[in-house]
Amino acid sequence: MTAVTIRDRVYEAGGTAAEFDAATTLPPAFYLDEQLYQLEEQRVMRAQWLPLARVAQVARPGDYLAAELLGEPLVAVRDKAGVLRVLSNVCRHRAMPIAEGRGSCQTLKCPYHLWSYRLDGSLGGAPMMLENGSFDRDAVRLPEIRHEVWQGWIMVNLDGSAPSLAARIPALSASLAGWDFTDLTVVASRTYEADWNWKITVENFCECYHHLGLHRESLEPFLPSRDSRCLDNGGEPWNSSISRCAPEYLALQGSPMSGVDGERAGVNQIFTVFPFLCAGAQGGSAFWLELTPETAGKHRITWHVLVRPDQAAQPGIEDFAAASMQAIDVLQSEDSAACRGVQAGLRSTFAASGSFAPLEKPIWQFQRWLLEGLADR
Structure with missing residues (x-):
């Protein structure tokens, strides 16, 4: 794929200056083209900070x-x-x-x-x-x-060229201050094979709009779509959404994490550091969705449940971890069906770019950043 072709793809996708209300989603080729995936890996992934x-x-x-x-x-x-x-x-x-x-x-x-x-x-x-x-x-x-x-993640920059991560995302660090991710430890993990493009997983993760349909029985009652809002990233390479937690959901979390009080104690916050550090927290626990891209149509997803070190040593943590993974199994099954369906739909002759819903602003933030990275050279 030539540089001219990439410029054409970027133009087709709405360019980097498109305002949110007028913007459209990436065209199907961005999820199907193996050469484009290779360019993403070289120009975007290896040049950025990735979670290890x-x-x-x-x-x-x-x-x-x-x-x-x-x-x-x-x-x-x-x-x-x-x-x-x-x-x-x-x-x-x-x-x-x-x-x-x-x-x-x-x-x-x-x-x-x-x-x-x-x-x-x-x-x-x-x-x-x-x-x-x-x-x-x-x-x-x-x-x-x-x-x-x-925030307790070991981030690596494979080509050694990226500016300091902390200096690039100060607003996100400030928004996460009360969660205290620094010392959280993994108490449960599970890996799933994904036969769709890695960006579909990132885009599915970062918006709460799909709770309304895809998770209408599993997640929507606890984290209602209508009670969600998207944060302004100020042009920094991240996105984040905050949802109000139903009391029944908070009751499952145990004691709050250190520093979590006030309004934060009653919400769930998810975030993505571009390109694919996907994580979030609520009340007494946190989670990390680890992505391992392999090809344009294949990657691995590993869910990690994170808790405070003192929580990890408490009696009953095994039961909490098992219950968390059981819930994640349900969510991942639902997400997998949707993501696999999107990948199949993108192969249709009639697939086209679409408009963003207001709660999909995090996807727009991610796609705009991706286009800028691809068109930068």
């Missing part, structure tokens, strides 16, 4: 967590001095992935030929390599990927 893990998942010296992001095997580690690092999880010898899953270790050891690496990325051992007179062990180390911690 929660700091609480690598809290102690020696802790590590391996994950893949846009096809890049990465490992977050806490070295002996307590310094958090994000390293390439690919051995410098024959490119074998080194660490798997999550755990604690003294060194990272490749299972292929037992090359080992200290937790700062430097080479610790390379069996029988002394016989190679030109081998310089001091020159061998795992590349370190730029990262930044924001």
Whole structure:
């Protein structure tokens, strides 16, 4: 796909200056075209801050967590001095992935030929390599990927070019101040396969308009669409919606998180840091919708339930986590049916861009940001 074609696509999508009331949704090609997905990955995803893990998942010296992001095997580690690092999880010898899953270790050891690496990325051992007179062990180390911690998430920038995340989204940080995401820990996770475009998931997540139809029995009674509002992002790369919680919904949450009081104690707030950190909170718990894009029509979705550290240690947390995942199963089943239906509909000859409903302003904010990123080069 040429640069001219991209400019045509951007023009077709309404351009970057279209006002909300006059704007229309992205045309079908933005969800179907594999070449366009590759451009999104290179121009938008790799150039931005992407969520890898929660700091609480690598809290102690020696802790590590391996994950893949846009096809890049990465490992977050806490070295002996307590310094958090994000390293390439690919051995410098024959490119074998080194660490798997999550755990604690003294060194990272490749299972292929037992090359080992200290937790700062430097080479610790390379069996029988002394016989190679030109081998310089001091020159061998795992590349370190730029990262930044924001609200307890380990955010990585794969191409190393992005401005500081915190400096780009001060208004969102201010709106989340009462939730205190910083120390929240994961108590339950579940992964779902998604055979539709990653943007459909982001757009479905960020608006409450669809509660009215899609979740009319599961979510609408607890988080009514009509009691929702969208925040103004001031041109920053995020969106957010706030919904009033029904008393029955709040009763399921347990004690409020630290700092949550007043009006905030009675609402649910969801937000997206572009391109795809999707999360939210209400009363006594929070959640993170982790996306792993793979192709134009395929990605993985992992739901994480987040609670305060003291909550995680309380009796009954297993029951709370299980009940939360049971509710998420229902919501994800409903969302999956809709998202899969949208992907199928976009393939129709008659599919076209449509108008935004007022509660879909977060989608417009996201799409405008995406178009600006694609057209910037």
